Amino acid sequence: MASAQTALELKDIHKSFGDLKVLKGVSLTANDGDVISILGSSGSGKSTLLRCINLLENPSQGQILVGQEELQLKPGKDGNLIAANRKQLEQMRSRIGFVFQSFNLWPHKTILENIIEAPVQVLKQPKAEAIARAEQLLEKVGLADKRNAYPDNLSGGQKQRVAIARTLAMDPQVLLFDEPTSALDPELVNEVLAVMKGLADEGRTMLIVTHEMRFARDVSSQVVFLHEGQIEEMGPPEQMFNNPKSQRVQDFMSSHR
Amino acid sequence: MASAQTALELKDIHKSFGDLKVLKGVSLTANDGDVISILGSSGSGKSTLLRCINLLENPSQGQILVGQEELQLKPGKDGNLIAANRKQLEQMRSRIGFVFQSFNLWPHKTILENIIEAPVQVLKQPKAEAIARAEQLLEKVGLADKRNAYPDNLSGGQKQRVAIARTLAMDPQVLLFDEPTSALDPELVNEVLAVMKGLADEGRTMLIVTHEMRFARDVSSQVVFLHEGQIEEMGPPEQMFNNPKSQRVQDFMSSHR
Amino acid sequence: GDKIRIATEGAYAPFNMVDSNGELIGFDVEIAKALCAEMKADCEIVAQDWDGIIPGLRARKYDAIIASMSITEERLRVVDFSEKYYSNVLAYVTKDGSNIEVTKAGLKGKTVGAQRATIAGQFLEDNLGDVVDVKLYDTQDNAYLDLQAGRLDALLSDKFPAFDWLRTEEGAGYAFTGEDIDINDEIGIAVRKGDALSGKFSTAIKAIVADGTYAKINEKYFPFSIY
Amino acid sequence: MSWEWGVIWQYLPRLLEGAWLTLELVLVSGLIGIALAIPLALMRASDNYWVKALPFLYIYFFRGTPLLVQIFLVYYGASQFDIIRESILWPVLKEAYWCAIIAFSLNTAAYSAELFRSAIQAIPVGELEAAEAVGMNRSLQIRRIVLPRAFGIALPAYGNEVILMLKGSALASTITLLDLTGAARTISARSYTNMEMYLAAGVIYLAISALIIGLFRFMEYRFNRYQYYNHVDTPKDLDPQLRDPHIDR
């Protein structure tokens, strides 16, 4: 794996909701194999940043590149940027995996159907192949025996692991996680973190919004601290946790041990 | 105030719900001016006992006397005792005030209407008189300015104070309180306790189920400890708090400081 | 009491219908009034949907039906009738020049309409039900509407109301076809079983026929006698 | 009141023929109604003001006026115009059967569209975002996620709508159709046994309702399987041999 290859690049992302400026110019580069943790207090814009990357939220300004390819944007009616080319957007989204805080599994499909849905429908994989792959993934997240269950029958931690498997089934270049463990009971958190740690060890490129300090410290290659819509400081975890430059980060770290 | 006059007497009250024996023979006498706190762990039958007094719950066995008058009971269809004479029951209920944990104010009536409802409808007081009295009571609980508000516009503490005023408007011989502060935020609890303390100082006869140890100790003349449907021990607060005889009460007190 | 309540349908021109004032008018109504005058009775005439006109009588909503009702065996089982106050024949109405032969063979596969719960309707069901598509309407008016709309190839109707309709603007392009069907159909006044009113009406009918009142009313509607 | 039970048996075959027509009317117009309701519901759920407004008027008209008026408008009303009588639509509009189907379909489409719209709007946003995030295009989202989910959510309410349609279908009798009510009315018109016929028809209607309710229970069970799913582990878990801890999986 060529380590200097860029997997994802954000340039000067801005985002407002009405008068409220939530992101005020965020730039960020993730190379292949990077695991970037995004920290910041509530309301600092972490979720919004992540959602802007695959245009679940339309940014007001900025550029987004996946691999070397730039996502074509054009101004929309409400002043925000929208995709200029839906086909390209859909294709790019299929290369970016997004794991939601609240899982968002499709309740009317079985676990297996949840996982093969996108590969079959979007990537046009043959069904048999998609199923074989899904079974591998379920094995990996430790849920091989739940293939025919429905999401409502699973615990929170199991649901989140299925959500991760669903995302991995698309074999995305970059994985985005928005607080993947905060909807879970403390006991279930570890299940999910273990799976994510496994992914990091495999060399996956990941951006993770999280409040799990220990995880951010142990797993990330980079830690980004967001404050009022801007990057206050970023660096390797040792530096960010042990001697951050910014007072804001120091305060945050000391209150979050 | 003749202090030896009996205000309320319970003799050997039993109550079962199906197979579950909740009260197993409780006898209790409250003289005029007594403030009796009833303590006990959850499920020990405190609420049930209070509700049996004015037949919101039908006891399985026992006698209830308000003043010198005995409530006439007869066996009902389900084996519990029911009022033999509805008129007497209604008349007795009008002499026993009940303050609910969850206030149970009537949301479609203003505060003033809530208070005058029973005096006008049950005691047939002239409306003007009832209003004058209600205004005095609102003054007393510190809510004179809310007379035309509706319950939904009040805070929890204010609601409970209105509920107390509503009960006082009937000028009852005995007041029963079922955890009058446990549905409230800690800040609001004090509002209500202050009003209750005032009532105790006036010499009202009160039975109070509560978890507020400090209040029970400072205000009561008697403390009753209920355990598994029986009176485990009763006595003046100094004795009950400082050197209870029963091991059960000692344990309870030590875990509830 | 003395008051006699009489029901009519109000949708069977020219025998009974409603004018734009909401008043009931027509041959039946005038006969009813003449009979009441003859009997010196106080009468009230009410409109009633045809479907329910006999049940209404039996339920005592009114005491008599003067609504161009044929005297039939089936009806006689549930009500009594006075003697006839006119005689009816059935006739087919088709589009002018449609050349339909109104025989069982000629009507085969055609759609023929009539009003529900009438002699014409029963005649169709009993005699042609197996070869033609019989459509039954709540009112005669609706049947005319469908004839005009072209949904019906032919309409079997009592002859006189159809005669009246053919004279109107809407009826202009239509005509009687084939022979009249005389099914020995007499029109009488229905009353509840055992009610003495039937005799009184019969007497009164004879009286107005005799004194010329009947003929005068008849003239207003038809250029020939229908008694 | 003397009841003539015999006539019920005598005319039962004709009543059952009528019941069959009733079922046919409900089924055919129900299917056409859904086909119309789905695009209408999607339009109603749209964010675009104009796309939303058009079906609104349609729905408002059909929900605000009696079905009887609608049937008469289609059957007697349309035939008033020569243009319609001379158009190619006439062979269809000429038939009372199709007029009833048209009126019932348009009517139930309006009601069902509102049902489906609220079902679509009840789908948690996250489930749609999840579809979007994996790169599904709009039509794929609608086909794979929105409609199946909305259908599952709307199913119980839609069952009620079908029952209402069954009851509404009695109005077919006013435009010469011999549906269950039409048959009962025609028979009683000549035998004067109103109560007996209405009673018999009523019992048949209740039986059909029960049938429809049962059908929808079954459909709901099949379609919303996930709500009824009882966790049964894969067969290998049931195999005692494989449950032996010494066998490495």
Next chain:
Amino acid sequence: MDLQGFGHLLISGTWITIQLAIASLLVGLVFGLMGAAAKLSDNRIARWLATGYTTLVRGLPELLLVLAIYFGGAQILMWIAGWFGYDEFIEVGQFTAGVAALSIAFGAYATEVFRMAMLAIPKGQWEAGLACGMSKPRTFFRIILPQVWRLAIPGLGNLFQVLLKDTALVSVVGLNDIMRQSQVAISSTKEPFTFFMVAALIYLLLTAAATSFTMLMERMSNPAARGNRS
């Protein structure tokens, strides 16, 4: 509104329709309250009767119900009266029969609405009334019923819309409502489309009026939501 001289007929038909709807609403509400009370009562027979009533009526086409009550109502009434030795003729007019049919149907649905509303009122509301010494009926009428209205009105509003439209069915038995008057007009003018369309528009106006009325009632029934009057 002239409509070739038939405008006034339609207006009088509208008036009949309105009378019919309002009378059926009032009687139907009584049926609904009684039905709900029976369904919630301790008496098994009352519950059983009420359940029979609602299942039966809700399962039958309204048209069939109108026909059955109109043609059979008097017979049944007289039959029942006969048991009590009363043999006189019982008059059931068209209007009465129409109101009976429509209110029986309305009442069956209203039963469910009221039952839901009654169940939604916290038990504590009853207890607070009883604990002051109020009798059960007094508590019901002074405390519970006013709150039931507030919860039931949206549901009743929907039912009223349905009722308003169902009045059209009564034209089948010859009551001179909007529908019947349109047909009378059509029989002279031969313009079915025009008159049925006018009828449709009148119904739309009526349902719109009913909607605003419901909204008004909804506001009136919830004094607390009208704001703090202090």
